[in-house]
Amino acid sequence: MGKIVGSLSLFLAFILSVSCVNNRPEALSIMLPENVFITDDSHISVNVSVDSLSFNFLFDTGASGKLIVSDSVALMLGITDSLTMNSKLGYGFSPYPPLKVKKLANSSLTVTIGGRDLTYDEVIIDNSIVTMGTDGIISIPKGDNHVWHLNFDKMRLDLLDSIPASQPSECRDYIFDVYEHRGNYFISDLAMTFVSDKSEKTYNYTNDYMFDTGSPYEIVLMGQGGYKGDYEKFTNYLVENSFNFEYRILSGKEILNNKMYYAIENKMVGDTVQVISQENSQSGFSVNILGMSFIYRYNVIIDLYSNKLLLTKRNHSKEFNETILSICGANMDTYSTTKRTDIVTDINPESELYIAGIRRFDEINEIISKSGVGNSSKIYKMAEKGDTLYFSIIRNGNKLRIPVIK
Numbered sequence: 061m062g063k064i065v066g067s068l069s070l071f072l073a074f075i076l077s078v079s080c081v082n083n084r085p086e087a088l089s090i091m092l093p094e095n096v097f098i099t100d101d102s103h104i105s106v107n108v109s110v111d112s113l114s115f116n117f118l119f120d121t122g123a124s125g126k127l128i129v130s131d132s133v134a135l136m137l138g139i140t141d142s143l144t145m146n147s148k149l150g151y152g153f154s155p156y157p158p159l160k161v162k163k164l165a166n167s168s169l170t171v172t173i174g175g176r177d178l179t180y181d182e183v184i185i186d187n188s189i190v191t192m193g194t195d196g197i198i199s200i201p202k203g204d205n206h207v208w209h210l211n212f213d214k215m216r217l218d219l220l221d222s223i224p225a226s227q228p229s230e231c232r233d234y235i236f237d238v239y240e241h242r243g244n245y246f247i248s249d250l251a252m253t254f255v256s257d258k259s260e261k262t263y264n265y266t267n268d269y270m271f272d273t274g275s276p277y278e279i280v281l282m283g284q285g286g287y288k289g290d291y292e293k294f295t296n297y298l299v300e301n302s303f304n305f306e307y308r309i310l311s312g313k314e315i316l317n318n319k320m321y322y323a324i325e326n327k328m329v330g331d332t333v334q335v336i337s338q339e340n341s342q343s344g345f346s347v348n349i350l351g352m353s354f355i356y357r358y359n360v361i362i363d364l365y366s367n368k369l370l371l372t373k374r375n376h377s378k379e380f381n382e383t384i385l386s387i388c389g390a391n392m393d394t395y396s397t398t399k400r401t402d403i404v405t406d407i408n409p410e411s412e413l414y415i416a417g418i419r420r421f422d423e424i425n426e427i428i429s430k431s432g433v434g435n436s437s438k439i440y441k442m443a444e445k446g447d448t449l450y451f452s453i454i455r456n457g458n459k460l461r462i463p464v465i466k
Contacts, residue, residue: 125244128185129189222365254324276353302324307398423455427450431443449464450462
């Protein structure tokens with residue numbers, strides 16, 4: 061699969077042991093539920109209205125405070141005149157064709173979410189987003205001071221004036237200071253503790269992280285992973301103390317090799333997390349990212365009046381990638397390694413592959429069917445119902461041959 065990290069959102073946090081008391085003057089704490097859902101390509105979609113027209117926009121905290129729409133939406137809104145072409149405008153995407161930018165110098169565009177108005181003075185028109193199955197992308201506008209409540213248990217996004225006094229439990233697990241930089245939000249000096257699955261070695265890694273709902277991954281180390289912490293020591297630890305492999309991605313016309321680690325983190329998560337090392341960053345940034353696969357573990361409050369981020373652990377049974385597999389009706393997710401094998405990084409526990417005995421982190425060397433031989437999941441897709449396929453895999457250094465009836 062190997063998706064390229066989609067957006068850059070800088071996100072900072074310093075863990076504080078403070079109470080859940082919000083000192084903001086009591087305002088209209090009206091809950092305004094939104095119809096929020098997870099798309100099959102790992103994004104958050106929310107219903108919005110612009111000029112009384114309804115759209116589905118992706119919610120991406122890494123889009124630098126901008127509003128991004130497709131050509132057709134821009135035409136409907138009447139903002140296609142006097143456009144400026146910009147082939148290098150950065151908001152986390154690699155634009156193709158070149159982006160069109162509309163600066164609304166003497167006016168603004170208002171987007172409504174659940175009765176709350178958000179104002180944008182800059183609109184990006186990028187028709188490549190239609191491939192993501194969306195009308196546009198919405199981020200937190202610059203200068204905003206709402207309380208953004210993203211509740212995955214109830215699948216809704218609320219814009220509030222303050223944290224409701226009726227929800228003290230929403231802020232009981234983790235509290236961070238947040239700051240904005242170039243339209244993105246950062247956590248500073250976020251400390252994580254990694255535990256070896258092979259020995260008793262631990263590693264404490266403290267760094268700044270971007271909070272990015274537009275990235276499908278858990279933890280991404282771009283460039284050299286920010287400017288704090290010892291990136292080399294950390295990645296060396298991961299090589300020796302976690303399940304890891306190199307995988308290939310296509311970046312423009314160039315194939316890049318990234319590294320993926322699955323390590324146990326026991327300070328915030330208490331489970332295995334995915335860490336991607338993307339040293340050859342197209343953007344040139346050196347930064348850490350917390351993506352949707354990490355964020356989905358929590359219900360989130362971003363209080364932009366008090367500059368606080370509050371995370372509450374969810375009591376959910378499925379990880380984010382398992383949820384995506386269920387939405388898609390897919391069997392498994394794989395990455396192609398530099399050894400030209402496929403690694404199973406996630407598998408649907410309700411799938412026939414899991415029932416047959418395929419497991420997470422199995423390395424697929426070969427799939428044999430009457431329609432072909434190879435290691436790609438395409439061989440499986442080409443097979444007909446009732447066909448028997450044979451998976452040659454490596455698991456914990458042992459070679460196995462598993463028959464699967466499609």
